[in-house]
Every structure is written in structure tokens, then in C-alpha cells.
Amino acid sequence: MTLLSVQNLTVQAGEVPLVKGISFDVQKGEWLAIIGQSGSGKSVSASAIGRLLAPNLKAQGKALYNGKDILQFGAKEMRRLRGTSISYIFQDYQGSFTSFHTIGRHFEEFLKAHFKLSKAQRREMAEQALESVGLQPEMYTRYPFQLSGGQLQRSSIALALLTKPDLVIADEPTAALDSISAAKVLRLLADLQQKTGCAMLFITHDLRHVRKHADQIIVMKEGEIVEKGDKQSVLDQPQHAYTRSLMAASPSLSAASQLLKGDDTSCVYCN
Amino acid sequence: MTSRLTINRTRATKVFLSAFLILIAAIAVYAFLILKHDPSFVDLNERLLPMSWQHPFGTDHLGRDMLTRILLGFQLTVGYGFLALLLAVAIGVPIGVIAGFKGGLVDRLLMRVADAFLAFPDTVVAIVLSGLLGAGIENLLLAIILVKWVNYARLARSTVVTERQKDYITMAKINGLSEWRIMWKHLFPHLIGHILVLASLDLGKIILLISSLSYIGLGAQPPAPEWGAMLNEARPYFQTVPALMIYPGLAIVTVVLLSNLLGDYLRDKFDVKKEVAE
Numbered sequence: 097m098t099l100l101s102v103q104n105l106t107v108q109a110g111e112v113p114l115v116k117g118i119s120f121d122v123q124k125g126e127w128l129a130i131i132g133q134s135g136s137g138k139s140v141s142a143s144a145i146g147r148l149l150a151p152n153l154k155a156q157g158k159a160l161y162n163g164k165d166i167l168q169f170g171a172k173e174m175r176r177l178r179g180t181s182i183s184y185i186f187q188d189y190q191g192s193f194t195s196f197h198t199i200g201r202h203f204e205e206f207l208k209a210h211f212k213l214s215k216a217q218r219r220e221m222a223e224q225a226l227e228s229v230g231l232q233p234e235m236y237t238r239y240p241f242q243l244s245g246g247q248l249q250r251s252s253i254a255l256a257l258l259t260k261p262d263l264v265i266a267d268e269p270t271a272a273l274d275s276i277s278a279a280k281v282l283r284l285l286a287d288l289q290q291k292t293g294c295a296m297l298f299i300t301h302d303l304r305h306v307r308k309h310a311d312q313i314i315v316m317k318e319g320e321i322v323e324k325g326d327k328q329s330v331l332d333q334p335q336h337a338y339t340r341s342l343m344a345a346s347p348s349l350s351a352a353s354q355l356l357k358g359d360d361t362s363c364v365y366c367n
Numbered sequence: 368m369t370s371r372l373t374i375n376r377t378r379a380t381k382v383f384l385s386a387f388l389i390l391i392a393a394i395a396v397y398a399f400l401i402l403k404h405d406p407s408f409v410d411l412n413e414r415l416l417p418m419s420w421q422h423p424f425g426t427d428h429l430g431r432d433m434l435t436r437i438l439l440g441f442q443l444t445v446g447y448g449f450l451a452l453l454l455a456v457a458i459g460v461p462i463g464v465i466a467g468f469k470g471g472l473v474d475r476l477l478m479r480v481a482d483a484f485l486a487f488p489d490t491v492v493a494i495v496l497s498g499l500l501g502a503g504i505e506n507l508l509l510a511i512i513l514v515k516w517v518n519y520a521r522l523a524r525s526t527v528v529t530e531r532q533k534d535y536i537t538m539a540k541i542n543g544l545s546e547w548r549i550m551w552k553h554l555f556p557h558l559i560g561h562i563l564v565l566a567s568l569d570l571g572k573i574i575l576l577i578s579s580l581s582y583i584g585l586g587a588q589p590p591a592p593e594w595g596a597m598l599n600e601a602r603p604y605f606q607t608v609p610a611l612m613i614y615p616g617l618a619i620v621t622v623v624l625l626s627n628l629l630g631d632y633l634r635d636k637f638d639v640k641k642e643v644a645e
Contacts, residue, residue: 146541148537148540148541150532151470151471175543175545176543178540178541178542178543179542179543180543182541183541184537184538184541186534186537186538188534191533191534191535192534192535192537192538193535193538194535194539194552194553195535196556197552197553202538202542205539205542205544205548205552206542206543206544209542209543209544209545209548210543252538255542
């Protein structure tokens with residue numbers, strides 16, 4: 097069943113097109129990866145879907161979420177959608193928390209904005225969410241600068257999945273982490289996706305990240321989709337020259353992965 | 368060498384800040400506990416008296432006690448200065464935050480209004496207002512607020528414009544928080560340091576403005592014990608009793624100097640770059 101259907105989406109900065117009429121569907125519960133190098137328009141497309149574009153960028157086309165066009169939503173509908181149905185995970189984990197609020201306060205504010213729950217219930221939900229991403233509940237009272245990068249990214253994942261959204265848009269969530277933490281965060285995301293059954297729109301410039309977890313792959317170049325299909329067909333028989341060059345550029349240690357199979361933390365490229 | 372210098376500097380600032388506090392405390396004590404004289408009590412038999420136990424700073428040309436007038440002048444000049452500052456901040460900051468956060472048409476509209484206010488020098492606005500509404504300290508305050516809120520609006524706006532592009536604001540939006548909440552709970556606390564510094568540097572300027580406009584007769588009206596007005600009243604007696612001009616002059620200099628030092632101190636305190644460099 098189609099959850100999100102993007103139809104002929106264009107994003108322009110003045111006269112310059114950044115995204116040139118892309119269309120794709122996200123099915124319920126699937127992991128869709130968008131790959132492409134920096135400047136290929138993948139992040140801008142994701143921002144357009146969440147209505148998070150900078151004021152100088154204009155989006156046209158349609159983004160149908162359960163049949164309703166997000167790009168036409170009013171402010172109130174948008175707030176409800178963002179709170180409960182679509183959530184984001186960012187690359188810059190350091191900047192995604194307000195520095196002078198505790199981690200817990202972010203959860204508190206979020207829950208308060210969308211649900212009628214008692215203070216104790218909110219606290220309990222937040223602590224459960226923190227535990228579900230492998231953090232101690234004590235993190236609730238910590239400030240963002242007291243946490244490591246991986247812990248912060250886990251907290252933001254906990255926050256993103258708190259209300260069990262149908263669609264999680266992850267914009268290079270591991271790009272700023274070291275390889276070991278990145279591998280752990282990726283596996284965590286995959287686990288949580290299995291558990292909650294949410295769809296994942298995963299944006300990355302790194303083919304290694306999609307090998308293991310993605311169901312569908314979209315390859316973008318200069319604002320256009322050059323190739324899309326399920327993971328096996330794109331990875332095994334890349335049709336477009338650009339995809340082939342991307343694959344050639346990604347360090348694939350297939351031999352090493354055979355040797356070190358089952359040991360994720362020591363072989364981060366195996367993902 | 369440098370470390371000794373910085374130690375001396377911080378010590379000096381601390382001394383000045385303590386002096387400021389002691390001054391305020393002394394005035395409060397004097398004004399509320401041992402105030403013996405009515406600041407506008409005229410006694411022509413006691414005019415232009417020199418220092419004495421009865422009148423520590425002597426008396427002015429109408430026989431009023433100078434110390435009482437200087438200290439009550441502190442309440443008037445500094446009190447009104449604070450009031451003008453508070454109102455300017457209270458008007459300017461919300462406008463700046465809203466303009467910066469909303470962007471687009473709202474931003475342009477509010478900032479063009481601010482530019483229009485910025486085009487007039489404060490003295491001109493004060494003169495025009497007292498011409499239109501009559502001279503008086505209230506109209507002077509109005510003029511100061513009209514000119515000063517722009518600084519706070521611009522400061523708040525520029526900080527918000529840089530902050531609102533950061534991920535935590537996007538995150539707050541995605542989390543579905545209301546714009547109001549984002550502005551006051553997530554953006555505003557970033558501004559407090561900047562505003563405090565600008566405000567304490569402005570306080571001296573505002574006090575100077577109140578005094579100078581009162582001196583030329585546009586602000587506080589006699590018999591109000593405002594320092595600038597007192598300077599003006601003392602002018603004819605400058606050659607015979609210079610103390611009448613020296614006391615209010617010294618009072619103005621001290622307060623402006625102290626508020627500038629307070630501003631410098633706060634600026635150093637909130638200087639993030641310096642913290643990182645050290």
C-alpha cells in the first residue's frame with residue numbers, strides 16, 4: 097500500500113532548478129534509500145516533502161500522503177502531520193537539540209504539544225523511548241553537551257520514533273558519526289523499523305549504508321532520478337553509467353566481509 | 368605580564384561594580400532612612416550655604432539641601448533611564464524576534480518601520496516631541512523609547528536570523544511545537560546575553576540624554592531635582608558657588624562611567640569567543 101507518493105516534484109531557487117520533476121512512491125513499512133553525491137538534490141527533496149525548505153526555495157508538484165497533498169496543507173494540519181505521522185532524523189545531531197534544554201525537556205515539549213497525558217505518563221514514555229534506543233533513562237535529565245555524538249543521535253532517533261510515525265525521513269543520520277557508531281546507529285534504525293513497521297526514507301551518499309538494510313533504491317544525479325528499483329537489481333545490474341561509477345567509488349570489501357562475517361563492530365564496511 | 372594585566376583589570380572592574388552597588392545602597396539608605404530635608408523646600412535665609420553638618424553638600428540658590436537633591440536626582444535620572452531602557456527592550460525585542468523568525472513580508476515591513484525611526488537622531492525626536500506635546504520628562508521618555516527600541520529590534524532580529532536556520536529550530540518545527548513556543552523557549556534565551564550587554568551600554572547614553580535634554584529645558588522641569596536641570600539652574604552662580612555645578616556634574620559622570628564599566632564587564636562575561644580562546 098502506497099504511503100507517500102511524490103509526483104513530479106520540482107524545487108527551484110529563483111530560476112535555478114535544484115530538483116527537476118522527480119516521482120517516486122514509498123510503500124508502507126519499506127526502507128527506501130535515496131543515494132547520490134552532494135548537491136544531487138536528495139536532501140532538498142526530503143525537505144520539500146516535510147515542508148522545511150528555506151524561504152528562498154519554491155516546491156512544485158505533489159507529495160501525496162495517504163492520498164492528501166502535503167504541499168497544500170495548512171499550518172494546523174502540518175503540525176499534526178509532523179507530530180504524529182512523519183518525523184525526521186538529521187545529520188547534525190549536535191545541532192538538533194536546543195543547547196540549554198535537557199534531553200528530557202525536548203521529549204516533554206513534544207509530547208505536551210500532541211497528547212493529553214499526565215506528567216508522569218510523559219516521563220515514563222520518554223524514558224521508555226530512551227531505553228528502546230539503548231540509552232539509560234538517566235539521560236532524561238542530561239543536557240545535550242553532556243552526551244556523546246552517538247548518544248545524541250540515538251536520542252534524536254528516540255524522539256523521532258516516540259509517537260510511532262508511519263514515515264521516518266532520515267537525512268544522512270550517520271554522516272557525522274565515526275564508522276563504528278554509524279554502524280551501530282544504522283542497525284538500531286533497522287531494528288526499530290522492524291519493530292514499529294514504519295516506512296523509512298533514508299538519504300545517504302554512501303552506498304555501503306544501503307547494501308544491508310534498503311528494500312528500494314533511488315539514485316539521484318543533478319536533481320533527477322537516474323535509476324530506481326529494488327535493491328538487488330540496482331546493485332547487481334546497475335543500468336545507468338552513474339550508478340556504476342558510484343559503485344566503483346564505494347570501497348567494497350566483499351572479501352574482507354566474508355572473512356569477518358558476523359562481527360559488525362570490527363568490520364564497519366560490511367554494512 | 369598579560370595575566371597580571373588581566374587580573375588587575377578584572378579587579379578594577381570588580382571594584383567599580385562594588386562601588387556601583389554601594390552607591391545604590393547608600394542612596395536607598397539615605398533616601399529612606401535619614402532623609403532630613405524636603406528636596407523642594409525653599410528657605411531663602413539659607414541660600415548658597417557652604418558645607419556643614421546640617422547640609423553636607425551645602426544649599427543651592429533657593430536654600431534647598433544639595434545632598435538631598437543629588438540623591439533624589441539619582442532616583443529620577445537613573446530611575447527614568449532604567450524605565451526608558453526597559454520599555455525600549457520590551458518593545459524592541461519581541462518585534463525583532465517576530466521579524467527574524469517569520470521572515471518575508473512581516474520582516475520587511477517591521478524592519479522598514481525600524482529604519483524610519485533610525486533615520487531621526489534622538490535629540491531631534493526629543494525636541495520635536497516636546498514641541499508637539501510640551502516639555503516634560505514623560506515626553507522625553509517617549510522620545511527615548513521611540514529612538515532606542517530600534518537597536519533592540521535589530522539586534523534580536525539578526526541573532527534570530529542566524530539561529531533559526533539551525534537544526535534545533537527545524538527539529539522543534541518538526542516536533543510540531545507552536546511558533547510561539549519556539550520563539551520564546553528556544554530562540555529567546557539565546558538573546559538574553561546580547562541584550563543585557565547592549566542595554567547596560569545604553570543605560571549610560573540614556574542617562575546622558577535625559578540630563579542633557581533636561582539641561583536645555585526639554586526634560587525634567589524645575590523644581591524636579593534632575594541632575595541636568597540642576598546644572599542649568601546653577602549656571603548663574605557658577606563663578607561664586609561652583610559646587611552647585613560640580614556635584615550634579617560629578618553625579619552624572621560617575622553614573623555614566625559605572626554603567627559603561629558594567630556594560631564592558633557583561634560584554635566580557637558573555638564573550639563566547641574569548642572563552643574558547645582561553
